Amino acid sequence: MGRNRHPEQTLEKIVDVSAELFAKKGYEQTSIQDILDATGLSKGGLYHHFKSKEEILEAVMQKRVQYVNGRFHNIIRNTEETNAKEKLKRILYQLASDMETHSLDKAITARIDPYFVVNGLQSCINQDAPIICEIIEEGIRDGSLQTTQPAFCAEVFLMLLNYWANPILFARNYAETESRLHYLRFVMCQLGLDVMDDNLIAAMLKAYD
Structure with missing residues (x-):
């Protein structure tokens, strides 16, 4: 994944997608992999913004x-x-x-x-x-x-x-x-x-x- 030129947009995308997943599946049932799949981010891209699911x-x-x-x-x-x-x-x-x-x-x-x-x-x-x-x-x-x-x-x-x-x-x-x-x-x-x-x-x- 190349350099992210719009980190604010990526952060907002993670939050919005995670909110949808938490509402649909529940917090405990939503995995980091679910968030990665839905956002299209790599683990490195996700963890650049958040250290854990709790932070999300x-x-x-x-x-x-x-x-x-x-x-x-x-x-x-x-x-x-x-x-x-x-x-x-x-x-x-x-x-x-x-x-x-x-x-x-x-x-x-x-x-x-x-x-x-x-x-x-x-x-x-x-x-x-x-x-x-x-x-x-x-x-x-x-x-x-x-x-x-x-x-x-x-x-x-x-x-x-x-x-x-x-x-x-x-x-x-x-x-x-x-x-x-x-x-x-x-x-x-x-x-x-x-x-x-x-x-x-x-x-x-x-x-x-």
Whole structure:
């Protein structure tokens, strides 16, 4: 194999192809040879960019995080509704319905890195919650939401939605996940954040199933 004049493109190809293989076959069932066959690279060409399959998985997960964050901000910028409550409901539904966001969840279940989970939790609280808080505050002003401590409410909601109710982290079945999502809906209603409806729960269950 000659000198690679476009190493960035090769790296991206490895990550994209590996993501497809992990989603289709599962991480454990995907071999380095599978990746070599799909990319057409030699072992030397692959190991020039990644030392192991674990490093490839880390790159795949990081790219997924970047995609989800970009999708999140793009939806917020382009979503308009009659009030903040309906806006937040629409944002949540669009995120839950995005199959690409969830495409790797089951494939990487066996290789979830606690460090990666903690980083995601920190990002959830430090970056995503303040954005949701702004929408909640908007809802308080326009009268569509009645809650106190919007910053805390946003943090609690995202932590429970993304982590406590997430079956991927706890290997829960469909029924267990459905029960938790309905209970989360009840809890958020008690806190004045009534933004989970049957459509959102159905979309989340479809994504997880």
